[in-house]
Amino acid sequence: MRVDPILLVEDSEDERLLARRALKRSIGDYPIIAVANGQEAIDHLFSPNPAQCLTPKVVILDLKMPKMGGLEVLKAIRSNPRTSALPVVILTSSKEHRDLVDCYQSGANSYVQKPVDSTEYSETIAVIGRYWATINERAQIQE
Amino acid sequence: MNQQERDQMDRAQLQIETLTTELMETQRGLTALTFELEERVAERTASLRESNQKLKEEVAEREKAEEEVRRLNEELELRVDRRTHELEAANRDLDSFAYSVSHDLRAPLRSIDGFSLALLEDCSDKIDDMGKDYLHRIRRSAQRMAQLIDDLLQLSRIVRRELTRQPVNLSRETREILCHLQEQNPERKVELFIEEGLTDEADPTLIRVVLQNILENAWKYTSKATQARIELRKENHEDRPMYVIRDNGAGFSMAYVDKLFVPFQRLHSDDEFEGTGIGLAIVRRAIHRHGGTVSASGKIGEGACFRFTLGPSVSDVGGAQCE
Numbered sequence A: 001m002r003v004d005p006i007l008l009v010e011d012s013e014d015e016r017l018l019a020r021r022a023l024k025r026s027i028g029d030y031p032i033i034a035v036a037n038g039q040e041a042i043d044h045l046f047s048p049n050p051a052q053c054l055t056p057k058v059v060i061l062d063l064k065m066p067k068m069g070g071l072e073v074l075k076a077i078r079s080n081p082r083t084s085a086l087p088v089v090i091l092t093s094s095k096e097h098r099d100l101v102d103c104y105q106s107g108a109n110s111y112v113q114k115p116v117d118s119t120e121y122s123e124t125i126a127v128i129g130r131y132w133a134t135i136n137e138r139a140q141i142q143e
Numbered sequence B: 001m002n003q004q005e006r007d008q009m010d011r012a013q014l015q016i017e018t019l020t021t022e023l024m025e026t027q028r029g030l031t032a033l034t035f036e037l038e039e040r041v042a043e044r045t046a047s048l049r050e051s052n053q054k055l056k057e058e059v060a061e062r063e064k065a066e067e068e069v070r071r072l073n074e075e076l077e078l079r080v081d082r083r084t085h086e087l088e089a090a091n092r093d094l095d096s097f098a099y100s101v102s103h104d105l106r107a108p109l110r111s112i113d114g115f116s117l118a119l120l121e122d123c124s125d126k127i128d129d130m131g132k133d134y135l136h137r138i139r140r141s142a143q144r145m146a147q148l149i150d151d152l153l154q155l156s157r158i159v160r161r162e163l164t165r166q167p168v169n170l171s172r173e174t175r176e177i178l179c180h181l182q183e184q185n186p187e188r189k190v191e192l193f194i195e196e197g198l199t200d201e202a203d204p205t206l207i208r209v210v211l212q213n214i215l216e217n218a219w220k221y222t223s224k225a226t227q228a229r230i231e232l233r234k235e236n237h238e239d240r241p242m243y244v245i246r247d248n249g250a251g252f253s254m255a256y257v258d259k260l261f262v263p264f265q266r267l268h269s270d271d272e273f274e275g276t277g278i279g280l281a282i283v284r285r286a287i288h289r290h291g292g293t294v295s296a297s298g299k300i301g302e303g304a305c306f307r308f309t310l311g312p313s314v315s316d317v318g319g320a321q322c323e
Ligand SMILES: Nc1ncnc2c1ncn2[C@@H]1O[C@H](COP(=O)(O)OP(=O)(O)OP(=O)(O)O)[C@@H](O)[C@H]1O
Pocket: B151, B213, B217, B218, B221, B247, B249, B250, B251, B252, B260, B265, B266, B267, B268, B274, B275, B276, B277, B278, B279, B280, B281, B298, B303, B304
């Protein structure tokens, strides 16, 4: 059975590493694709060749990134019928109320503020990963 | 003509001559007098003209001075206007600066803390106890810095927030905050006095921030007092209610009272009482946003007292609002 990967969009290389580490600790070798900005995420999600279009299990999306920010990626995902129902978790360091409202209004599934404390940070990411990596199993149990 | 007649004539002649001489003398005197008079008149006229000229000059000078004052006043007003605009712009700049800085500073902190933790967890067999202690120290510092950044950001947010006035129950807010503090430190016994029914028109969020910071301080700085006590009362200050929060804790020296409300200024060391020194700076900004005033008094070892109003008093109106 093919597993849909988690798409992690984060401009800081350090944080990609740390997030990967946290995910590995919670969901083992579950596939993760990590990209450095919004444009790269768009390239993966909307490749001209339909066979190469990525449909991740969940998109973990940073907000402030060079080239293309998270909000734009989110809007692009929601406006394409193929991806409009894709789960998107915003993971940002912004504490601005405005950002939270903008993200939810643009269709984010959840908005998580990155904790500075790395114990909390890795627990937070672990929970997100575990939740989405096992969602199908849980759906099957319910059926 | 007989002798008698001739004598008569001679006398008359003599008289005439004497008279003529007298007349001529008088005439001379008169001429001299006239001359003197004319001279005097001329003198007077000259001096009058002179004082007239002086007066004119004085008037002109005064007009010039008045003009100068008017011009200076206008210039001053202009300058004040310009300065106000500059300050407003600087304030806005500072806020967006604080925002972007806090965002940019938090990211490296996450790396510092994150990789320290990764080292502690992933390489614990290769790092000795001293190394681990160092890593814990790094983590603590990173987290403390994160706290400082958050505080700074909160301070700048207070200024940017729009103010909405609503009735607020200060007694209830105070009770809730103190209840919460009691829950966090169940071992502490603090005697409380909260005057009931203190309501005022204020921004609910900002008022909570104000009370939170003053009460947290009262709570913190009474932690070493034998019989801690915190009170909230109302006093009347001219036409305005003035709220007074008093404690009997560590207090502070009035010599440094000016430093109290300045960001990151602390009167106690971290070993005595922990803190970043931003709380009262936030309080002052929040109170100033309301047009009110806040002041503090205290005495070492005897406690502290904070007084604030939530709007301008009669005597403040038109007066400068200092920041
Ligand atoms: N109730 C009080 N009793 C004695 N000293 C006080 C009291 N409140 C404030 N201070 C003094 O004023 C200083 C500034 O207070 P402020 O609340 O701004 O900072 P803080 O309490 O040190 O830190 P934090 O930012 O965590 O609140 C404190 O460091 C303390 O020295």
